[in-house]
Amino acid sequence: MLALFREGFWRDALALVIVAVVLGGLAVGAIGRGVEAYLTRAVSGLVGAPGEFDAVVHVRQDTGDQALRLLGERLAQSHPGFVYRRGPDLAGYRNVLIRFPRELRTREGFESLRSLVEDVPGFDGITYIVQPAVVISEVHPALRREFLDYAASLSEVEFAFASGSSLWTVLRSPDDVERVQRALEAFVASLAILDLRLAAPLDLPLREAMSRDVIARLHEHDAALRVMPLTVDPAENGPSADLFAAREAIARLGELSSQELRSRLLEAADLVESMANGLQGESSDDEADLGYVLDAFAQAVDQLELLEARVADLARQLRGMAEGGQASDVLIALLLQKLMERWGGGQPVEPPRSAVDVETLRKGLDAISARLESLEDLDLHQAASALRELATALPEVDPEASARMLAVIDALLQQSPQDPQRLLLMARGVSDVRELQRIVETAAGDAVRVYVQSAGVVQPDPRTAMLQLLIGARRAATILGALLLFLLVYVFDATTLLSFARRCAEVRGESRLKTGAEVALWGGLFGAVTFGGMVWLASGSELIRFSLTLLAGAAMGALLSLASERLGGVERAPFLAALSLGVAEPDLVREVIIPAGRPGILYWLTRPGRKLGRKDVIDRFRPGFAER
Amino acid sequence: MLQVHQLTKRFGDHVALDAVSFDLKAGETLAILGPSGSGKSTLLRCIQRLIAPDSGEIWFCGQPVSQLRGEELRAYRRRVGFVFQHPHLIEHMTVLENVALGPVMAGLSTNVALRLAAAALERVQLSDKARAYPASLSGGERQRAAIARTLALEPQLILWDEPTSALDPILVDEVLAIMAELASRRDRAMIVVTHEIPFALAVADRMALMERGKIVVQGEPEEVLVGSDAPLSRKFRRLYEVRYAGLYHHIGTRRGRKEAARSRSQQRLAGAALLRRLPAGWRWKGTISG
Structure with a gap:
């Protein structure tokens, strides 16, 4: 190849590369921009011009x-x-x-x-x-x-x-x-x-202990790292927040023991009963007993008020969700109904207004309390009996039912921190995520799988993302276009030159290995310059890194050179015939090889300078031409 | 004019030429015969530098050929014409352009080159096909065009690489006639690789038999074919007897008929001598290949 260039073919080769790069680059650029313009128009047609709509x-x-x-x-x-x-x-x-x-x-x-x-x-x-x-x-x-x-x-x-x-x-x-x-x-x-998946469900206290342990270990490792359990602000809007709030309300109801209230009412009833017996026996401790009974009453009323507030809170949350038109409407309504049935004394009630008849309950207690204070017209036995009836009438808070309801809500809240097999922590000041994961894995033990998630994904708005997709489309169109044109130039022109180089090497008696290496080198060089040049001219370095296109071009060129004989092999017969006539290699390529091959760029570039194979030359010949 | 000394060429393990040596004087015709794969074509290609020999040397007009590079090598190739077994015409050029290719690329003006080409075509009686493309020619015409292409450069030495072996028997005569005419002029040296024994006997000044890359016998044609006891000589002699024994009957001359009646050994010698005296333009009447 070098010999061919030394004999003057370098001009042809240079012209080939320049024309291929310029024409290819312009064509590829036009294709890429055409694709982008078409898609941009399509997007604007769909969602309006940028900034036109929100x-x-x-x-x-x-x-x-x-x-x-x-x-x-x-x-x-x-x-x-x-x-x-x-x-x-x-x-x-x-x-x-x-x-x-x-x-x-x-x-x-x-x-x-x-x-x-x-x-x-x-x-x-x-x-x-x-x-x-x-x-x-x-x-x-x-x-x-x-x-x-x-x-x-x-x-x-x-x-x-x-x-x-x-x-x-x-x-x-x-x-x-x-x-x-x-x-x-x-x-x-x-x-x-930090999403810790536990091997088996753990109770809340155990999970909290584990959480504390992990946090302590992380803090030991990096004092600047702030790690805390992940909790949801109930005030947050959105369906998940509503569910979290409802969950919180149910959990708090569970904490409030109706048993305690019942025992206090029964205790008060016993006291009233003993007071009644004492009054009958003219006891001197009446004053003290009365104070004690009043205290018991006050506590019962306080607890009743707390219960009322929490039930109202839960009812409000559930009603908000039920009216919100969420997909979980039916489930929530059922849940509410079940809850209200229990609090309504076993009777189906209309949620949430008739949820619990605590108002009547409180009025009864208040009346008893007032009568106790005045000690007028009070039948203490009757009062004790009323208190016992009240205690019996108190609705049951079934812990199992509460747990089931919580489980239903947790299932709805996919990322619920209350999942007994999950522990969610949030870390601030993270510098090395892998290191963080390693430490947590060490702290949590082998039975726990640790996943570190990012707190969110930052991305441009959909239109900008779409424009980025368009850039991707343009990049793809540019690469595909450049690839196609490069392959055309390679198959139509480069393979002919490379095959010619092989023929010349055969005549010189060079080894196949050396010839193959030389041809691959030239093929790679041609590929790098042509493909890289096309892509660069089409898009600069805006779409693809120049060095990458050079490398890709070189690799393709070198690989394709291996198939140059199949893709555009030079026939041995005319080559040898022309060589035996003493035709110089560049002339041989221009006059014999290229016109006999596929009409690529070189065909058109060398055509004006060709001495033979032209109509005007043929037309000069007339009978008797030799004698003239 | 041409000295070949200890020329050796290998293709991998195969020895194509094994220390081949011979001389050729100006105007002399050397016929090289031998079985297929004996290295005849390789020898010609080495002489024209279409193949680089591994060792040995070739001198042409006192100049070592292996030293030639670039334009010197091309000038050498122009002085040493080559006619291939197949015509190897360039299909996208007319016959005239094919013939003019050498002169044009040698630097002659297109008009001069075309005149040389036209003259060469006249010599091979192909002027009427000058504007035709090779695809429209018969096999004989194509080979004649290839000969004209070689002649257009007026080479001092022509290498013929079995130019008739790929031709239909009917077309062989027209090519052999041109070769015989060129040989009879004795204005240029020729090396003819051929299987046409009568032709070789008729036109060659000297003959060489090649086998397994070596020249086993060389000398005067009669001496090589008849006088030598070398196994290859005997093989060719038998071949000649089998294929060409009836040749004299077809010649149609009284002398031929007379010679045919002689003993076989005498017949062979006389036949060789007879063939050497054939006039220019003599045609073989299609009986050579038996």
Whole structure:
């Protein structure tokens, strides 16, 4: 090959590379940009131009135009500044594009959209497309508040809002996307959720002990690391938060022992009874006994009030969920019904208003108490009997029933920290996740499997993500285009030259191994320059690293050189014939080999300089030409 | 003019040429005969430097060929023409362009080259096919075009590598006639690798028999074919007797018929002498291959 270049063919080879790179690069660039432009137009057609709309409401197609009309009415009633437009129907859903009025571009405004439209028939969710924004998805409920607060604290962030398990940080300027994304990524990276899967269910105290142990071990290892059990703020919005709150209420009911209240009522009844007997016996300790009885009554009333408050709390939580239209409606209603039946004395009751007749209970106790205080017209025996009746009438809090209800709720809460086989911890100030996992594994023992999860995933908003996908599509189109053109140039031109080099080496009597290595080297060089050049010209280093394309091109070129004889082998016969006529190698390539092969770039490049194989040359010949 | 000394070429373990040595004077014709795979074609290719020999040396007009590089080598190749077993015409060029390729690439102007080519085509009586493409020619015409291509460069030495072996028997005559005519001029040396024993006897000044990469016998054709007791000579002699014994009857001359009546040994000698005296343009009437 070098001999061929030395004889002057380097100009042809250089021209081949330049033309291949320039034409290929321009063609590939055009293909890539064409693909991107087409897809961008397609995206804009689907969800509007960037910044034009903030959300897409999905409504089932079978609900007809009525649903859309109702949706429009709801939005108009809520705020006249809402702009909405019917988008394309896709996969059985109608999509309504919505732009928020300026006044509602707040956290509350965005978070209230769901409640505004969720009862529209056929409603099937909202996709936010507000821009510019950075989204943190897969956020654990326990961290949602913290993330929102942190995001809102960034100066570049206009506001942040939650949607399901994702948090949206809406930025003031598109230029800030990268900066905010980096800041959020750093924040997320400093947190880690340690999910310890226990080999067998453990009671809460044991789990707490284990949790304390792990935390202590982690603290020993890194004092800067702050680790705590993962708990959910009941005030947090969302279905998971509602369930957590309901769970909390049931757990607290379980803590409140009706047995204790009953024993206090029975104790009070006994005292009243003994007081009655004492009065009959003219006892001198009447004053002291009365004080004691009144204390007992006060405690019973206090406990009753506490019970009433907690039942009301639970009822409120469950009612909120039952009215929320969640998927767990039926389950919650059943749960509520069961609970109320128990507290309502075994009779089916309408939840939650007639849950427990504690009001009557309290009134009875209050009346007894008042009478005791006045000691007027009081039949103490009758009072003791009433107290006993009250104690008997107290509803049972069945610990088993409570546990079953808790289990049902825990099953609903997939990440419930109350799972008896799971222990969830949160670590702050994490620097090395692998090291953290190792330490926790050591601390927890072999029977525990430890998973370290990130606290969330920071990503651009869907439109930006889509644009990134478009860049990916452009990258793929660029690579595929460059690959295709490179293969064409290689097969049509390079293989001919490489095969020619093999033929020349055969004539020189060089070994096959040496020839193969030389051809692979030249093939690799051609591949690197041509493929790398095409991709670079098509996209610079914007899409793919230049060094990578060089390497890929070199590898492809070298590999393909092994098949150069099959892909574009030079026929031995015309080669030897021309060689035997003393034709120089470059002329042989230009006049004999290339015109006889496939019409690649070299064919067109060498055509103007060719001396033979041209019509004007043939036309010169006429009979008697030799004598002239 | 040409000296070949101890020329050796191996292809892996196979020894294609084993210390081959011979001389060739200007205007002399050397016929090389031998069984297939004996190294005849390899010898010619080594002489034209289409194959690099492993050892030995070739001198052409007193110049060592192995030292030649670049333009010197190409000039040497132009002085040493090569006619292949197959015509090896370039299919995308007309016959005229095929023939003009050598002169054009030698640096002559296209017009001069085309005139040389046209003249060469006239010599092989193919002028009427000058504008035709090789695909439209018969086998004999293609081989004649290949001969014209070689002649267009006016080489001092022509190497013929069994130019008739791939031809239909009917077409052999037209090619052999041209070769016989060229040999009779004695204005250029020729090395002819052939299986046509009568032809070799007719045109060669000297003959060499090759076997397993070696020249086993060389000398005057009669001496090699008839006078030698070498096994290969005997083989060729028998072959000649079997295939060509009836040749004299077909010649149709009185002398031939007279010679045919003689004893077999005398017949062979006389036959050889007769063939050597054949006039230029003599045709074999298609009986050579028996």
